[in-house]
Amino acid sequence: MAMTRVLPSRALFKTRGRPTGVPVQSRDSAVIDWAAYIDGHRASTATVEDAVRLIRDGRLTPHGDSAGFVWVGLHEPSATELTELAEVFGLHPLAVEDAIHAHQRPKLERYDDVHFVVMKTVGYVASGPGGSEVVETGEIMIFCGPDFVVTVRHGAHGELGSVRERLEDDPARLAKGPAAVLHAVADRVVDGYVCVADAVQEDIDEVEEAVFSPERTDESRRIYRLKREVIQLKRAVGPLAGPLRNLSGRRFVPAEIKEYLRDVEDHLTRVREQVESYDELLNPILQAHMTQVTVADNQDMRRISAWGALFMVPTAIAGVYGMNFDFMPETEWRYGYPMILGFITLACLSLYRGFRRNGWL
Numbered sequence: 001m002a003m004t005r006v007l008p009s010r011a012l013f014k015t016r017g018r019p020t021g022v023p024v025q026s027r028d029s030a031v032i033d034w035a036a037y038i039d040g041h042r043a044s045t046a047t048v049e050d051a052v053r054l055i056r057d058g059r060l061t062p063h064g065d066s067a068g069f070v071w072v073g074l075h076e077p078s079a080t081e082l083t084e085l086a087e088v089f090g091l092h093p094l095a096v097e098d099a100i101h102a103h104q105r106p107k108l109e110r111y112d113d114v115h116f117v118v119m120k121t122v123g124y125v126a127s128g129p130g131g132s133e134v135v136e137t138g139e140i141m142i143f144c145g146p147d148f149v150v151t152v153r154h155g156a157h158g159e160l161g162s163v164r165e166r167l168e169d170d171p172a173r174l175a176k177g178p179a180a181v182l183h184a185v186a187d188r189v190v191d192g193y194v195c196v197a198d199a200v201q202e203d204i205d206e207v208e209e210a211v212f213s214p215e216r217t218d219e220s221r222r223i224y225r226l227k228r229e230v231i232q233l234k235r236a237v238g239p240l241a242g243p244l245r246n247l248s249g250r251r252f253v254p255a256e257i258k259e260y261l262r263d264v265e266d267h268l269t270r271v272r273e274q275v276e277s278y279d280e281l282l283n284p285i286l287q288a289h290m291t292q293v294t295v296a297d298n299q300d301m302r303r304i305s306a307w308g309a310l311f312m313v314p315t316a317i318a319g320v321y322g323m324n325f326d327f328m329p330e331t332e333w334r335y336g337y338p339m340i341l342g343f344i345t346l347a348c349l350s351l352y353r354g355f356r357r358n359g360w361l
Helices: 048-058 079-089 093-101 161-168 178-211 220-247 255-321 336-357
Strands: 031-038 041-043 068-075 107-111 114-127 132-144 148-154
Touching: 031 048, 031 161, 048 068, 048 079, 068 079, 068 178, 079 093, 079 148, 093 107, 093 114, 093 132, 107 220, 114 178, 114 220, 132 178, 132 220, 148 178, 161 178, 178 220, 178 255, 220 255, 255 336
Parallel strands: 068 148
Antiparallel strands: 031 041, 031 068, 107 114, 114 132, 132 148
8 A cells, every 4th residue: 555645735733843752741732742763763853744754755765665664642632633644644544433432342453554453551540539449441542554653542541651762762672663662552551451450459359358357347349349340351451362463473563573472462361361360259259248248147136136035025024914904913912023023034034144155145
């Protein structure tokens, strides 16, 4: 596929003019950073247009292959911004639509000589007044062409500024081309999975300790929340295995980068197995907790029943002698009242002793 040439009069995102690669908080466009990379070294330009022109118009080899590539990083771009880049790099409309609207499953698609990769990012953050931690997800879309890489990030997690800095510190790796960027981003995403999975593991250990502690606590809500976090992790980690495996077999990926991608795939496999084991941990913890709740409820009911039986004895006897009949046993006897009180006390003490012996009180 012939790449689209940039017209000299066009100024793409000229208002940004940030060749330094330093992330900023307030921005007037979705473009975070851009640069042209020639032989692994950064060539800063005033605009994205200049970076593209430098690679395509000024650094072509005799065989027609670009000796460098352009890397453009965006964060939650608008349809207009991404459409402008699509015209420059020849991006497929279907892939552009996916990158705009996000909420895609991890996948790898090819449109002519442009590969489109979607990865889920995750982060474990505090949320709510109680400071409970939840798994938040985002997405990174990567357009990987022969002489360009466009990364589109959605969400607050998975920043790529540090990835770019590490790559720029390793020109030999960066000289491998867009595939090196693809590996670095995938490695960053999988490292995020590892961190979140370890944090979830710590929470599961805390819940397990709380459930089997002698103190009576209600951990059901926290267990259900952890199960939801595990589901979120599964949706991010599981589907990425296929795209990573397919990337290792693509021709545009150099042999050295394929080895690194296989290493990332191995890390992903370990994380996936770790996340899948969380269900096996949480299900028995939840069952044990519900069993403890049932046992505790039964103990409470036995205590209530025991105290009810103790109060039933004096209530029944007092009810009989409160009927005000003329002919009642011991009503005319001088020691009748003390005898009834003694009988009530003796009966209550006997019941109390029996309940205590059986563990009801």
